[in-house]
Amino acid sequence: MSKDRVTDESIQQARDAVDRHAWREAYDLLATADKRSALQAEELELLAESASLSGHWDDCIEAWERVYASGAESSDNQRTARAAIRLFFSHYGKQATAVAMGWLHRATRILEDQPESPEHGYLSWISTNVAVGAGDLDAALGHAERTLEIGTRLNDLDLQAIGLFDQGNVLVTKGRVEEGMALLDEAMVAVVSGELGPFMTGTIYCSMITTCERLADYRRAGEWTDAAEKWCGRQAIAGFPGLCRVHRAEIMRLRGAWAKAEEEALLASDELRTFDFEVAGEALYEVGEIRLRMGDLVSAEEAFRQGHELGREPQPGLSLLRLAEGNVDAAATMIKGALAPNSLDRLARARLLPAAVEIVLAAGDVETARTAAEELAEIAEVYGTAAFKADAACARGSVELAEGDPTAACESLRNSWRLWQEVDAPYEAARARVLLGQAHRAGGDEESAALEFHAASSAFNRLGAALDARQSAELLSTVANTAGADATQRATRTFMFTDICKSTNLVEAIGDDAWEDLLRWHDQTLRALFVEHSGEEVKHQGDGFFVAFSDASAAVECAVAIQRTLADHRRAQGFSPQVRIGLHGAEATRRRRDYGGKGVHQAARIGALAEAGEILCSQETLAAFTDAIPVSEPRVVSLKGISEPVAVLSIDWR
Secondary structure (H helix, E strand, C coil), rough: CCCCHHHHHHHHHHHHHCCCHHHHHHHHHHHHHHHHHCCCCHHHHHHHHHHHHHHHHHHHHHHHHHHHHHHHHHCHHHHHHHHHHHHHHHHCCCCCCHHHHHHHHHHHHHHHCCCCHHHHHHHHHHHHHHHHHCHEECCCEEHHHHHHHHHHHCCHHHHCCCCCCCHHHHHHHCEEEECCCCCCCCHHHHHHHHCCCCCHHHHHHHHHHHHHHCCCCCHHHHHHHHHHHHHHHHCCCCCCCCCHHHHHHHHHHHHHCCCHHHHHHHHHHHCCCCCCCCHHHHHHHHHHHHHHHCCHHHHHHHHHHHHHHHCCCCCHHHHHHHHHCCCCCHHHHHHHHHCCCCCCHHHHHHHHHHHHHHHHHHCCCCCCCHHHHHHHHHHHHCCCCCCHHHHHHHHHHHHHCCCCCCHHHHHHHHHHHHHHHCCHCCCCHHHHHHHHHHHHHHHHCCCHHHHHHHHHHHHHHHHHHHHHHHHHHHHHCCCCCHHHHEEEEEEEEEEEEEEEECCHHEEEHHHHHHHHHHHHHHHHHHHHHHHCCCCEEEEECCCCCEEEEHHHHHHHHHHHHHHHHHHHHHHHHHCCCEEEEEEEEEEEHHHHCCEEEEHHHHHCCCCCCCCCCCCCEEEHHHHCCCCCEEEEEEECCCCCCCCCCCCEEEEECC
């Protein structure tokens, strides 16, 4: 078979792969064919597209450069301009701004005297984003309208969709939220119906999620994040999953699944580091936010600094980190500097103002805090999302508390807590409860203060927010003991005890530093699963947990999820600790955060009997589990300190 024949067959196979959106396969076929015999311009465009969508960024740039050279040689101005525009996007994502602008100017010059083509529409799209970056929203709106007009005249669906989308985005930024979101939703119809090319589909998906998150519309962002991830999986595209992961990580972080959120953000930063520095920086900033909440200030600062090196401003995270370290002056200076640029739009300021209120109040500057809280309230009124309203209510309540009006503060902070509950943001809700407890205490209601501090402390412990948990526990310890706070009650729960098996041997094998890293990962992973299954972390001692669940189903599902998560990590990473789990449902005595009584002791003893990687459960507890689940034959065991024997079963979680 001749060389040309082999090349022709490879190119046809590559075209078929493109039609199936099998981008990696298309790239491999085209790259191999190119080595045998140099590809023509049209085939080079396919190579460039499949290279970008399979993560071969340098090969993508080289292919577009060859397309440009081929177009220039044959005087094909449209192809030459198209290649220059795509080279602009490629270099801009890598923060090679001068190179990117050089290609943009070249494309503009080539198209100056040419008949209208889709490439003119892409220049208009770029102009929209330049105008937005400069804060000229009226000019941006005009460019977006021109993009749509060109797309409509030329029947280019990609340009029509992005022109419509950009108009909506600009209107949202101008405060015309309802009108703008209607256009965004209309543009998304073209995306979900599969009308657009892969480049524009991924662009609009990710832009939609970004807009939702700028508005703090987390419900909508969560829905679109899930949709984007499914689309990326179907298309087998390398670049867009990284973008989607950043947004998914933020949603996970908000909902309290911090270990999973950190894993997604780190994976995104790895995927994007050679493709889009800015978004890779955003991923690392997200890692810093997660670690800050967990109280790991050293690692959080390192993530913020790495993100900053890639172009992501480290605010408000780094200012809040300085506050957590006790360096109030540095925190105040940094947050004021972040708010200083006139180019910041209202949505960007809304991300900074809650931190500004907290920090300047810590510095004793109530007047500045009041001004920031009032600005935040105005933004919340314009955009109207629950998260903005929750932030505004919390800021207002904090200022009212500082000004000596605990009654008004209680009302504002209670409203903030309810709104954060609505958003499903457990960490923010717990922080609102701490402030609410302080407001109750300032008003002389010690018992209500104790209740709020206790609820916040429980939430922080479940989440793994070490610093916040310690601070709320300290606040709780200072509240005067009252009959209500000390009262005991009976409660029926399913209790879980977990424990890492052979931990002493592990420490000896891997060393203290590695053990601490492993233990931190283990704690974060299990705590995320406790939160996901509504478990209440009662105690954390050494390398084990004592957790209470309201019903047996949640406890069993959580135990199975723990073992499967550890097994998945073991397969993917080569190692994770072996954990044993014991479950038992019983009535127990509850005092504040703790449970006591025979049932608790039975659960602990059952846990101690479990083998590595096993879930051992009392037979009577599993009887309350309605779903079918494979279990071993029951066996009767004697529990240390318990006179009556107990029937137990091993749950086959595999």
